[in-house]
Amino acid sequence: MQELWEGLVQAVKLVVSLDPEVIEISVRSLYVSAAAILIAAAICIPVGGLINFHDFRGKRVLINVIQTFYSLPTVVVGLFVFLFISRAGPLGGMGLLFTPGAIILGQVILIMPILTGMTISALSGVDRSIRDTALGAGASQSQAIWTIIKEARFAVVGAVILGFGRAISEVGAAMMLGGNIRGFTRVLTTAISLYTQEGELVLSLALGIILIGIATVINVVVNILLQRY
Amino acid sequence: MAFLKLVNLEQRAGDKFLLRNINLEIEKSELFVIIGPTGSGKTTLLRLIDLLDHPSSGNIYIDGLNATALKGDPIDMRRKMAIVFQKPVVFNGTVFENIAYPLKMRGLKTKEIKPRVHSLLDTIGLSGYGRRKARTLSGGEAQRVALARAVIADPELLLLDEPTANLDPHSVKLIEEMVKAFNKSRGVTVVMATHDMQQGQRLASRAGVLMQGELVQVGNPAAIFQSPDSARVAGFVGMQNVYRGRIVASESGIASVQVDESVIDVVSDLEVGKAVDVFVRPEDVVLSLSGTTGSARNKLQGVITAIHITGPLSMVIVDCGLVLEVLVTGKSVEEMGLKMGLEIFCSFKAAAVKVLPVK
Numbered sequence: 001m002q003e004l005w006e007g008l009v010q011a012v013k014l015v016v017s018l019d020p021e022v023i024e025i026s027v028r029s030l031y032v033s034a035a036a037i038l039i040a041a042a043i044c045i046p047v048g049g050l051i052n053f054h055d056f057r058g059k060r061v062l063i064n065v066i067q068t069f070y071s072l073p074t075v076v077v078g079l080f081v082f083l084f085i086s087r088a089g090p091l092g093g094m095g096l097l098f099t100p101g102a103i104i105l106g107q108v109i110l111i112m113p114i115l116t117g118m119t120i121s122a123l124s125g126v127d128r129s130i131r132d133t134a135l136g137a138g139a140s141q142s143q144a145i146w147t148i149i150k151e152a153r154f155a156v157v158g159a160v161i162l163g164f165g166r167a168i169s170e171v172g173a174a175m176m177l178g179g180n181i182r183g184f185t186r187v188l189t190t191a192i193s194l195y196t197q198e199g200e201l202v203l204s205l206a207l208g209i210i211l212i213g214i215a216t217v218i219n220v221v222v223n224i225l226l227q228r229y
Numbered sequence: 230m231a232f233l234k235l236v237n238l239e240q241r242a243g244d245k246f247l248l249r250n251i252n253l254e255i256e257k258s259e260l261f262v263i264i265g266p267t268g269s270g271k272t273t274l275l276r277l278i279d280l281l282d283h284p285s286s287g288n289i290y291i292d293g294l295n296a297t298a299l300k301g302d303p304i305d306m307r308r309k310m311a312i313v314f315q316k317p318v319v320f321n322g323t324v325f326e327n328i329a330y331p332l333k334m335r336g337l338k339t340k341e342i343k344p345r346v347h348s349l350l351d352t353i354g355l356s357g358y359g360r361r362k363a364r365t366l367s368g369g370e371a372q373r374v375a376l377a378r379a380v381i382a383d384p385e386l387l388l389l390d391e392p393t394a395n396l397d398p399h400s401v402k403l404i405e406e407m408v409k410a411f412n413k414s415r416g417v418t419v420v421m422a423t424h425d426m427q428q429g430q431r432l433a434s435r436a437g438v439l440m441q442g443e444l445v446q447v448g449n450p451a452a453i454f455q456s457p458d459s460a461r462v463a464g465f466v467g468m469q470n471v472y473r474g475r476i477v478a479s480e481s482g483i484a485s486v487q488v489d490e491s492v493i494d495v496v497s498d499l500e501v502g503k504a505v506d507v508f509v510r511p512e513d514v515v516l517s518l519s520g521t522t523g524s525a526r527n528k529l530q531g532v533i534t535a536i537h538i539t540g541p542l543s544m545v546i547v548d549c550g551l552v553l554e555v556l557v558t559g560k561s562v563e564e565m566g567l568k569m570g571l572e573i574f575c576s577f578k579a580a581a582v583k584v585l586p587v588k
Binding site: 127129132135151153 | 279310321331379382
C-alpha cells in the first residue's frame with residue numbers, strides 16, 4: 001500500500017513538472033487517437049446516416065453485423081492491418097508499418113463499427129416528424145439528413161467520445177502496428193505496458209493518471225459545449 | 230386552371246385503402262378545408278400533396294405540373310409548398326433558428342434573413358422570443374413558430390394538418406387569424422385539415438368531407454352542415470335524429486317511410502320499397518302538450534326520457550318508438566313544465582325531413 005501511495009505522489013510530481021518524456025508520449029497519444037477519431041467520424045457519421053435513412057435488403061443483418069464488431073478484439077485488428085501493411089502485404093509498399101500512421105489506421109478500423117452503429121441508433125431515435133418538417137420546410141435530402149444529425153448531436157457526440165475513449169485506451173493495435181518505438185511510435189498505453197514490465201511503476205502510474213485525466217477533461221469540455229449550444 | 234388538382238389519387242398500405250379515388254380541384258388563393266374524423270386519411274392526403282410520400286396511384290398537379298411524375302428529389306416543387314403538422318414540431322435550437330430554417334436551406338444570407346424573421350416574430354406575437362430555446366415554448370407558442378416557419382419562404386401552397394388541435398382557445402384564435410391573414414394578404418393557397426366542423430365554417434368558403442379515405446362531399450361548409458349528402462356525413466357533422474327505414478307508400482310527391490314501428494311522412498319522389506336514411510334536425514321539431522298544433526304532417530307521441538341543458542338551449546330526448554332529440558329554449562322547458570316521464574307530442578313538417586336513398 002505504501003509503495004502505491006509513494007508511486008502516486010511521484011507520478012503527480014512527474015505530471016506537474018511537465019517531464020519531457022511524459023509530455024512527449026502524451027501528446028503523441030492524443031494526436032494519434034484524435035486523428036483516428038476524426039477520420040472515423042468523417043466516414044462513419046455520413047455512412048450511419050445513409051444506412052439509417054435508406055431502406056434496402058439486408059439492412060437489419062448489416063446493422064447486426066456492425067453491432068457484433070463493437071467488441072472487435074484490438075489484437076485481431078492489429079493482426080489484420082499488420083497483414084495488409086507488412087512488407088509482403090498488399091499495402092506493403094507504402095512503408096506504413098511501425099509508424100504513427102499505422103496506429104491511426106488500426107484505431108480507425110477498430111472504432112468504425114461502434115461509431116457507425118451508435119450513429120445509426122442515435123439517428124433512429126430522432127422523431128420522424130423532424131425529417132418531415134425539414135423536408136417540408138424546403139430542405140434537400142442531404143440537408144434534411146444533416147438537420148437530423150444535428151438534432152441527435154448529444155447522442156452522436158456521445159458516440160464520438162466513446163470511440164475516442166476506445167482508441168486512446170487500446171494497446172493491442174498500437175503495439176503490433178506501431179512497435180512501441182521510443183520517441184516515434186510510443187503512446188501512453190504501450191509505454192505503460194512496457195514500463196510496468198520493466199518495473200518503472202512510478203512512470204507507469206504517471207502515464208495512467210494522464211490517460212484518465214485526458215478522458216475526464218474531454219468529457220467535461222464536450223458536455224459544457226453541448227449544454228451551451 | 231386549378232392551382233392544385235388531384236386526379237384518382239389512391240394510397241394503399243398492403244390491402245388496405247388509406248385513400249381511395251380522390252378527385253379534387255382547388256383554385257389559386259383559395260382557402261380549402263378538409264373535414265373528417267380522426268383516422269379518415271386527412272394526414273395521408275396532405276403528406277401526398279406535400280410530396281413527403283408517393284401515392285400508390287393517381288396524379289397530383291401543382292400549378293399545372295404533374296408533381297407525381299417528377300424524377301428524383303422533387304425539391305423545387307416542395308419549395309413551393311410548406312406544411313404545419315398537428316403536433317407542433319420545433320428543431321432543437323432557438324426560436325430565431327427555427328423560423329429562419331427554410332431561408333437558410335435556400336442559401337440566403339443572415340443579413341437577408343434577420344429582418345424577415347423579426348417581422349414574422351411580431352406577426353405571431355412572439356417578438357423578443359428570438360433567442361429563446363424553441364423546446365421551452367408552450368404548445369400554442371411552438372405551433373405559432375411552426376406556422377411562421379412555414380410561411381417565411383413565401384410558399385404558394387400552405388398545407389395545415391389540424392394545426393389547432395389540442396391548443397388553448399387563445400392560440401386557436403391567433404392561428405386562425407394568421408392563416409386567414411396570410412391567405413388574404415399574400416394570396417397563399419391554403420389546404421387545411423380539421424375535424425372541427427365549426428372551424429371549417431369559420432375559415433373556408435369551400436370544404437371537402439373525407440371519411441374512411443373517400444372524399445364524400447365537397448361544397449360550402451354551411452351547406453354541408455345544413456344538408457349532408459349521406460348518413461355518415463350527417464353523423465359526422467353532428468346531426469342527430471338519423472334513421473334508416475323503407476318507403477312504404479308514395480302519393481303526389483309525399484312518401485311515407487316506415488322506421489321501426491313509426492311512420493314518417495317526407496317529401497320525396499323515390500319509389501315504394503326503397504331503403505332510405507331520413508334526417509330531422511333537432512331544431513326543426515316542435516314540442517306540444519296537446520298535439521293539435523299546426524300543419525305539420527308528422528305528429529309522434531312519446532315520453533320525455535332526458536333533458537340536457539347546454540347554455541340557453543336544452544336538448545329534450547323523447548322516446549316515440551324512435552328516439553327523437555329536440556332542441557328547445559330553456560324558457561320553453563320552464564313554461565311548458567317539461568320534465569322526465571312527461572307525455573308529449575313531437576311534430577315536424579314533411580319538408581323538414583331530409584331523405585337519402587341508401588346506396
